[in-house]
Amino acid sequence: MNSISTVSENNSLFLKSKGIKPSYQRLKIYSFLVEHKIHPTVDIIYKNLCSEIPTLSKTTVYNTLNLFIEKKLVQKLIIEETETRYDINTSMHGHFKCEKCGEVCDIFLDDDILLSKKLQGFKINETHIYFKGLCQKCSTKA
Amino acid sequence: MNSISTVSENNSLFLKSKGIKPSYQRLKIYSFLVEHKIHPTVDIIYKNLCSEIPTLSKTTVYNTLNLFIEKKLVQKLIIEETETRYDINTSMHGHFKCEKCGEVCDIFLDDDILLSKKLQGFKINETHIYFKGLCQKCSTKA
DNA sequence: GTATCTGCAAAACATTTGCAATTCT
């Protein structure tokens, strides 16, 4: 048993533990999210898995991601109205999108910000924080 | 000169000062945003102005809002992937959307949160903070 | 053998674009 099959088996067991039948497609999509924490769009996931799974359809990518969201394995990121991104990290953190290179990266949020949850009378279920601007690479080049 | 025409004239002068020709449609859309700070969608604006401007088209609403955004009179609010909202208040503030009644309200953000702008190496142009959950009304009823 | 999952094609929506008609000065 090599390390690759071990990882795959672990992912498979993990999906099962969350009540998700680990089909070939689901496993590949889940693995992609774990191995590429780039907050990909459906299109990015689809294009990357196409060569490995020639019969893959975008419908399956959508179906799978919606299932993962329902089971709380993934969260949606809505930064642009034209592109929905998916994040395998469901813990509370912020995001930064570079307006030049388009990359989205994680932003650590300290407790001060999380205290903003103390909003009187509101029952907060979700907190979304994101920034737009120029990333380190793009701002030094400019 | 009554107070209504004064308001209208003020809005007209304000649009001019921002380099926007104050057409009838633009003035009505601007006034609607000022008088109804409910972060409306294009559809809400359109439906509300239809009776007053029977020939109004959604294209004009879109065109006008995009112009207002370009001239920094309005900011886009993207909370749901399916609905873009528009906010006449362009100062830094957060939003809360109630998952039950669907209303979006403003959230005052104190300086602690704004300090989060100190993100090393990033040039921040926009900060977006929003919450989802149950509002006061809906959580007491539940 | 029955449930579930996949994936094609079509539908559903929101937004933008092309362009002709209208309006304003």
Add this chain to the structure above:
DNA sequence: AGAATTGCAAATGTTTTGCAGATAC
């Protein structure tokens, strides 16, 4: 008249839905 604005119809792009075939247990 000339330039900008409006609004219809069509195009675009993303996500969902219906359904038939494939797959899994």
